[in-house]
Amino acid sequence: MDDIARLAKVSKPTVSRALSNSPLVKDATREHVLEIARKHGYAVNRNAQKLRHKRTNTIAVSLDFRSHKQNHISDPFIFELLAGVAEALGDLNQDLLLCAPDHNNADAFQQMLLSRGADGFIVLGQGHRENMLEAFAASGAPLVVWGAAGEHTGYCVVGSDNYLGGQLAGDYFIRKNRKRFLFFGDTSFREIQLRHDGLQQVVANSGNEIEIDTLTLSNFSYEAAFNAATNYLGKRRSPPDAVFAFSDTAAMAFVCAFRDAGIEAGKEASIVGYNDIPSAAYFNPPVTTIKQDIHQAGKQLVSSLMRLLDGEDAPSSTIHTELIVRDT
């Protein structure tokens, strides 16, 4: 910058002001400085800037790649979410630092803020680490999480309207006059528990005599879901006629397990998935599912975090959630 100042025959502060579009500098001077800077391929050093400003304009986005790798990332949903976040951050000229800190190592998160590597965190997928996130947020960290808020959640959560999702699935099954429901998913995750609650509420409200069984599974992959489903169907006398799966991948797996058991999804049984991943639409048969507005999700996550960074309050929120009826 000193060089540019010399070349432009002005002082360093003037160059700084010109480059940052400060109104304190005369238009003619600004033009002149900009021209020289451009001609010499000069770019302001971001690190010096960040050091001085104490603001990095960088958001750390945490994605648990490990667990997704384990699942072969069969579920592209989380990546669409990432894409949405990336776009929303880009619109605000914020840099996106992608990191995969240890699930439960709060220190790794703290370190990022303390060392001023980022201004705040967007955590994609809360998993089972509510406690860690709770503590992190309590320490004053600007933090927004994709997931589901509980009664006493002390941080800002943006998520699907899981309870509504459960209700929508329940309504659909009841419209189809189904009686033997199966909830397929691990309710130890709060998102999943809420979907279960929504389903149950609708059932209770319907007055019909409907049972709800639950099938938990250990792993998010297609294979695990298929095995669990097959195993389940083999053991039960009367198979379910309505399955609400925690993901589209799991729903597809159940469709196949049904088929192997001689049950045709969409005829003898209904199946609803979750997320509306692209392949749900072109699976054979196309899978009925709960769709969330991912684009809105990305925008929402980012805008809530920005609010926090500005010292304002950011309440948790849910995004638009709807049932997409297809052939199952």
Next chain:
Amino acid sequence: MDDIARLAKVSKPTVSRALSNSPLVKDATREHVLEIARKHGYAVNRNAQKLRHKRTNTIAVSLDFRSHKQNHISDPFIFELLAGVAEALGDLNQDLLLCAPDHNNADAFQQMLLSRGADGFIVLGQGHRENMLEAFAASGAPLVVWGAAGEHTGYCVVGSDNYLGGQLAGDYFIRKNRKRFLFFGDTSFREIQLRHDGLQQVVANSGNEIEIDTLTLSNFSYEAAFNAATNYLGKRRSPPDAVFAFSDTAAMAFVCAFRDAGIEAGKEASIVGYNDIPSAAYFNPPVTTIKQDIHQAGKQLVSSLMRLLDGEDAPSSTIHTELIVRDT
């Protein structure tokens, strides 16, 4: 750091050395300093560090979210690649800055390096911007690209062995005694062209009388592929009996288009996809495809870039590529 120095009753340089594990500091002193730093929740300011070091330990990863959004990211392949890169960078303690600069705006790329926002670039998907990348690399930018190298490519490319992929598909078709080949993809992308060349080479070598037609499509989505396929089948007198599609998504679309035309994939016709995305395996029928070692890809991209950053040479390379035979 001054505060820590005072509290530890040593000087600032000593603290700096202790925290960076320098051998110049006595073990006892280091312990003591570390203890104080830990106790007071002190973390070295990364921005000051980067400023001083002139090395950021940050790699910018460029992903064209726009085009992927347009395609509804039906193809999760690129994200698996991102996951691989993220993991490899994490292992080396490098930060990953995810950015989506304008495809053709070389300035945005330059700016990132000039402003010391990152040490180098990993570009995921070269698309049609070979010229821009060529110029960028020629300007001395440390750059590694996922794609396919051409005759005169002046930058380091890591990619699938596309030519071999084409050969593998061709061999498969010939083994099945297919005669009317269709290459389904846009050969204006170099990766795709290479696959076409590989297929053609095998055909030429076989001595059999085999024709190869090509069906180009404008867009990577399932819908576009399905429409193109349906349209194609409607127009042709004799349908192809072997289709090599540029992606698994497109292959699945063709399976469905075939079905609508009364042709069963795997019986009257063979179809081979590319990438081996998870849903290829559980599509109905499971899709035969060309699989690449993504994990190796991530490692390779990163290690090549690190070599460049160390001033060494980094030749282009291809990763392990194989045929996965399934039902189509």
Next chain:
DNA sequence: GTGTTTCATGAAACGCATTTCAAAAATATT
């Protein structure tokens, strides 16, 4: 024409850590 505002610019300080170079302390050598 003098006094007051307003505007534009620059000198110096600052943000935080690292590095160079010199000095001090500890250890080894004779």
Next chain:
DNA sequence: AATATTTTTGAAATGCGTTTCATGAAACAC
């Protein structure tokens, strides 16, 4: 015990912008 060597430590300079505060110039008021 005195000297030579090695190991540790610290003062000051450095990397690069931004900000504060002061000054000079220009514009306005009377």
